Amino acid sequence: MSLGTKFNPKDVCNWCHKEQGRDNLRVCGGCRMVRYCSRNCQRGAWKTHKFSCSQNQQLVASLREDPVQESFNSLLTRWLTVWKPFLVMHGPIAYDLANSPRNKMQTHCVFFDIESRPNEKQVAKAFTMLRGGCIPKTAWADRLRADGNGDFADNFLEDDRGQDTATLCFWVTRHDSDDPTSGLVRQLYFSMRDGGNFYRKWGKEESRQIVEGWAEAAAFTIEEGNHTKLLKPSSGLKGLDASG
Incomplete structure (x- = not known):
């Protein structure tokens, strides 16, 4: 795309x-x-x-x-659709590709912990970002296993899409429920036609500084509901291709 x-x-x-x-x-x-x-x-x-x-x-x-959970799942789907262009552009920043080995996207994923907001009617503001970052895929799989999803974790690790595909993982909770089974997990994959070279061409120190503030900037943008905002000029992103 x-x-x-x-x-x-x-x-x-x-x-x-x-x-x-x-x-x-x-x-x-x-x-x-x-x-x-x-x-x-x-x-x-x-x-x-x-x-x-x-x-x-x-x-x-x-x-x-479960009508309540069905509504929650539907809301998450609509929220991800609204935010997908933003996530595709700015999620890969967390990989710090300018300071990473060529296969970083193959071995790591970018995670977002998000939670629903009470009484929010705008889809773009339906969730708030609690934390996020780049972690080894094995760490995400460990989290899935700890939550009782061992088969899902194994499948996640077996699904190797190569070193040119970014993986964004979402751990989603409901603000109105303490029941851990009410949460949802989503994974978004998208390939980069340029293999992520746009990000690798950033200056090493520039990339490092941007990554340090990435989670805070992404959380603030999501809190605002401004899904068209750019965290960094993206005129060089024409080589990206995305899918879910």
Whole structure:
């Protein structure tokens, strides 16, 4: 995707990450949550999608019996759709690619802990960011296991999309519930056509300083609900491609 254009995740193939247009994509017949542009892409994705497909079907079935949780899940989906262009542009900053090995995106992920806000009617302000940063993927998997999601953690580590794909992970809680099972986890993947070179070309000290303030700046921007705000000029981001 060119970040200068309006992005709709429903227009993008979930495997090759190319923007094809919704009419040219086939929805997964199982979970009906991801789309592919061809049978080859669907077959290519099946090894890693098989587990999440089953999990998504179970989630949808369970949500039908819990209107409150179903509404919470729907709100999160809409919030992520609104914020996705911002997240795609500014999430990778946390990798500090100018000071990192070439395979940093393959071994690490960027995490966001977010929580719903009470009585908020604007979708863009529906969640607040509590904390975030860049951690090894194994650390995210450990967190999933500690929450009782061992199979999901194993699948996450097995889903190796190479060194040119960024992974954003969201740990989502409800402000009105102390029940840990009411929380949700989402993972957003997107490939970079330039392999992240835009970020690697930043000065090492410049990148380091920006990364130090990244979480605070991202949290402030999300708190404002200003999903069109740029944390750093992004005129060089034309080489990015994104999908969920």
